[in-house]
Amino acid sequence: MTQAPTSARTGIVHIADLTPQVSGADMVAALVPPPQFDGATFDSYRADDAYPSQQEAKEILQAFAGSGGPAPKGGGLFRRAKKAPEVKPGVYLDGGFGVGKTHLLASVYHALPARRKYFGSFIEYTALVGALGYQKTVELFRGSDLLCIDEFELDDPGDTMVMTRLLGELVASGTRLAATSNTPPNALGEGRFAAQDFLREIHAMSASFQTLRIDGTDYRQRAVDGSAVVVADTEYERTVTDASATGLVSDDAFTALIAHLAQVHPSRYIRLLDDLVLIGIRDVMQLTDQSAALRFVAFIDRAYDAQIPVRATGIPLDQVFGDEMLAGGYRKKYLRAISRLVALTHE
Helix, strand or coil: CCCCCCCCCCEEECHHHCCCCCCHHHHHHCCCCCHHHCCCCCCCCCCCCCCHHHHHHHHHHHHHHHCCCCCCCCCCCCCCCCCCCCCCCEEEEEECCCCCHHHHHHHHHHHCCCCCEEEEEHHHHHHHHHHHCHHHHHHHHCCCCEEEEECCCCCCHHHHHHHHHHHHHHHHCCCEEEEEECCCHHHCCCCCCCCHHHHHHHHHHHCCEEEEEECCCCHHHCCCCCCCCCCCHHHHHHHHHHHHCCCEEEEEEHHHHHHHHCCCCHHHHHHHCCCEEEEEEEEECCECCHHHHHHHHHHHHHHHHCCCCEEEEECCHHHCECHHHHCCCCHHHHHHHHHHHHHHHHC
């Protein structure tokens, strides 16, 4: 994990006191790969020989980014050429945590020689629709060459219906799609949403994607212990104080942070982290409310994208989601967040 960039600002702030504003223009400008994937390429992706699907996915994505698919082989002048295989407008990377899906998605973004291309998480795109309105969002993206969607996870069937409709319009206008998720496209929302209109939309959308399964072990767990680091109160105070002398540091009680996240739209969470070199969280406890837990997941996703280390007191951060949550329909989201929390506390 790379070190967070040094901030020109110094001191201690409380995230619970911040009320960031984000315009539609700001949201669009932010639709690029996160900082740690600025230089991601296919060459820098190291496929694990123990999992052949990684190399296979890499090669298919290289073709997708280069030519959009295999060119049909022609026959002689009077020979009937073989029918070319169907080339779908989208690729969908399905796999576990930490197997390099986002690296490969960013590689597609960087490799595709396109003038208009965008890269964002599912929540960033749905937030943009909320800020600009559906029709203006369609007009913004219509004619674009590529839309990359990281972490295609469904928390709300309404958002999903909007997103599938948006993608359908963009595909019809020639936009190509690349997406990642921990869930195959035709199983999104499984265990949570069973409405027939929802399922019909999902299956219609999945027809636009070639699904690539990527197996492997979580690279974040290869170099660290299996649990999040907890620091004592005195060490916490010393760490926050020392770090604040050279950079901007946040210091919040866990309950205050969780309460504040409910007052800020998830699309603005990234602005809560502006210029931070360290996130401090005191008195961590287990979450009991599913909505609060999902907001915390979104917050940690943004902290991980920004590569900001976390120091915390209380229970280990990998224990904030109880057994009931981990057994429910959002299990994969919570497990991904745990993986990231462990990594951030070891940074």
